[in-house]
Amino acid sequence: MNCDIVVVGAGMVGAAAASLLARSGFSVAVVDSHEPVPFDASEPVGLRVSALSPGSANILSEAGAWRQVERQRHCPYRRMAVEDRDDSVLLEFDALEFGLDRLGTIVENSLVQWSLWQSLLTMGGVELFCPDRVTGLEYIEGAPSVSLESGATIRCRLLVGADGANSGIRKLLGIRQDHWEYGQQGLVSVVRTSTPNPGLAWQRFLEGGPLAFLPLDDGSSSIVWSLPEAETARILALDDESFLAELEQAVAGGDQHWPDRVTGCGPRAAFPLTMRLCERYTSNHSVLIGDAAHVVHPLAGQGVNLGLLDAAGLVEVLVDARNRQLDIASEKTLEKFGRWRRSETEIMARGMHGIRGLFIPEELGPLRRIGISMIAGSWTARDAFIQRATGRNRNAPALSRGVALTDLLRASPA
Numbered sequence: 001m002n003c004d005i006v007v008v009g010a011g012m013v014g015a016a017a018a019s020l021l022a023r024s025g026f027s028v029a030v031v032d033s034h035e036p037v038p039f040d041a042s043e044p045v046g047l048r049v050s051a052l053s054p055g056s057a058n059i060l061s062e063a064g065a066w067r068q069v070e071r072q073r074h075c076p077y078r079r080m081a082v083e084d085r086d087d088s089v090l091l092e093f094d095a096l097e098f099g100l101d102r103l104g105t106i107v108e109n110s111l112v113q114w115s116l117w118q119s120l121l122t123m124g125g126v127e128l129f130c131p132d133r134v135t136g137l138e139y140i141e142g143a144p145s146v147s148l149e150s151g152a153t154i155r156c157r158l159l160v161g162a163d164g165a166n167s168g169i170r171k172l173l174g175i176r177q178d179h180w181e182y183g184q185q186g187l188v189s190v191v192r193t194s195t196p197n198p199g200l201a202w203q204r205f206l207e208g209g210p211l212a213f214l215p216l217d218d219g220s221s222s223i224v225w226s227l228p229e230a231e232t233a234r235i236l237a238l239d240d241e242s243f244l245a246e247l248e249q250a251v252a253g254g255d256q257h258w259p260d261r262v263t264g265c266g267p268r269a270a271f272p273l274t275m276r277l278c279e280r281y282t283s284n285h286s287v288l289i290g291d292a293a294h295v296v297h298p299l300a301g302q303g304v305n306l307g308l309l310d311a312a313g314l315v316e317v318l319v320d321a322r323n324r325q326l327d328i329a330s331e332k333t334l335e336k337f338g339r340w341r342r343s344e345t346e347i348m349a350r351g352m353h354g355i356r357g358l359f360i361p362e363e364l365g366p367l368r369r370i371g372i373s374m375i376a377g378s379w380t381a382r383d384a385f386i387q388r389a390t391g392r393n394r395n396a397p398a399l400s401r402g403v404a405l406t407d408l409l410r411a412s413p414a
C-alpha cells in the first residue's frame with residue numbers, strides 16, 4: 001500500500017495529527033497496537049485526565065473531535081491558584097482579566113482519544129491498521145517503507161512517530177534523547193470535598209512535590225500528587241480512610257479556604273515522572289511528535305498541549321510546502337518544523353524543570369517568594385505566561401490561535 005503519510009500511534013497527539021492531515025487532503029495510514037476503549041459516561045470518571053488549553057480545544061475542533069468532547073463529560077475552569085508550602089498564595093489567574101472565558105478545560109484522556117478515533121473512522125483518505133505494530137523500517141528509493149506485524153507493508157513519503165514516551169520509531173530512527181528521572185511518581189485519583197470544587201485549578205508545592213486539584217463537572221476533583229517513589233508506594237498501600245487523612249493534612253490551611261475537608265476518593269494509580277527531550281525531532285523523511293519527541297513534568301499540565309501544538313505545527317508546515325509545490329518530506333521542510341517546535345518545547349520543558357527545582361530546597365522559600373511576587377506583580381510577565389499556557393502566543397501554530405484549517409489551506413505561501 002502507498003500513501004502520503006504514515007502516523008504510528010493514535011493516542012491524543014497521533015490521532016489529532018492524522019485527522020488534521022487527512023482533512024488537509026493528504027492520504028494517511030494510522031498504525032496503533034490498541035484500539036481505544038469506547039467512552040462510557042455511565043462509568044466513573046477515568047484516572048487519566050488532562051487540562052486542555054483553549055489552543056488545544058481549537059486544534060481538536062479542527063480535527064473534528066471537540067464538539068463530541070463538549071457533548072460529554074468535561075469541565076471548563078476560569079481560575080487557577082498556586083500556593084507555597086506555607087499556604088500563602090503565590091500566583092492567581094482569572095480568565096476574565098485576560099479577556100478569556102476559560103483558562104482551560106479538564107477532560108478525560110479516554111474521551112479525547114475516543115472522539116478523535118470516531119472522526120478518523122468516518123473520514124475519507126484514512127486507512128487504519130489497528131491492532132497492529134511496526135516491526136521494521138527500510139528506505140526504498142529514498143522513501144520510507146514500514147513493515148507491520150500483520151505482514152502488511154506501507155510505503156509513504158513521510159513517517160510520523162507519535163508512539164509515546166518509549167517510542168519505537170525514535171529508536172528505529174536512532175534519534176538520541178536526554179532523559180532525567182525525577183525519582184518521583186504522580187499519584188492520581190478522583191476525590192470529593194465537603195464543599196464542591198468551585199471551578200478552580202489549585203496547586204500547592206509541598207516538600208515532596210506539587211499537589212494539584214483539577215475541577216470535574218460534578219464538583220469532585222481529579223488530583224495529581226507528585227511524591228518521592230518510596231512515599232508513593234506507602235501512600236498507594238494506605239486504606240481509603242488513612243489516605244484521606246494524609247491528603248487532608250496536605251491541603252490544610254491556605255488563603256483560598258479550599259480545598260476543605262476531603263470526604264471520599266476513588267481508586268488510586270501512579271505514573272513515573274520524567275523529563276525527556278530528543279536532540280532533534282526529524283530524521284530521514286520522518287518526524288517525531290508528542291511524547292515521542294518530549295516528555296515534560298506534569299506540574300503545569302502541558303504534555304498533551306505541547307503534543308497537539310506539534311500536530312498543528314506539522315500540518316501548517318506541510319500545507320505551506322505543498323502550496324509552494326515543494327517536497328513535503330525534504331530535509332528543508334522537516335527542519336523548519338523540527339527547529340520551530342523543538343525550541344518552543346524546550347522553553348516549556350526547561351521552565352517546568354527549573355520551577356520544580358526552585359521549590360525543592362526549604363532555604364529558597366524567601367527567595368522564591370520574592371521572585372514569584374515580581375512575576376505576580378508584572379502584568380507583562382503574567383500575560384506572557386497565560387498567552388503561552390493557553391496556546392495563543394505569537395509563535396504558536398495558526399490552528400491553535402483560532403485560524404480555521406480551511407483558511408490555512410486557502411492561504412498563499414508565507
Ligand SMILES: Cc1cc2nc3c(=O)[nH]c(=O)nc-3n(C[C@H](O)[C@H](O)[C@H](O)COP(=O)(O)OP(=O)(O)OC[C@H]3O[C@@H](n4cnc5c(N)ncnc54)[C@H](O)[C@@H]3O)c2cc1C
Pocket residue numbers: 008009010011012013014031032033034049050051052132133134162163164165168186187188224271272289290291292298300301302303304305306307
Ligand atoms: C500524572 C500525569 C498527569 C498529566 N496531566 C496532564 C495535563 O493535565 N495536561 C497535559 O497536557 N498533559 C498531561 N500529562 C501528559 C500527557 O498525559 C501526555 O503528554 C500525553 O498523553 C501524550 O500523548 P501522546 O499521544 O503523545 O502519547 P501516548 O498517549 O503515549 O500515545 C501513544 C500511542 O502510541 C501507541 N503505540 C505505542 N507503541 C506502539 C507501537 N510499537 N506500535 C503501534 N502503536 C504504538 C499506543 O498504543 C498509544 O495509543 C500528564 C502526564 C502524567 C503522567
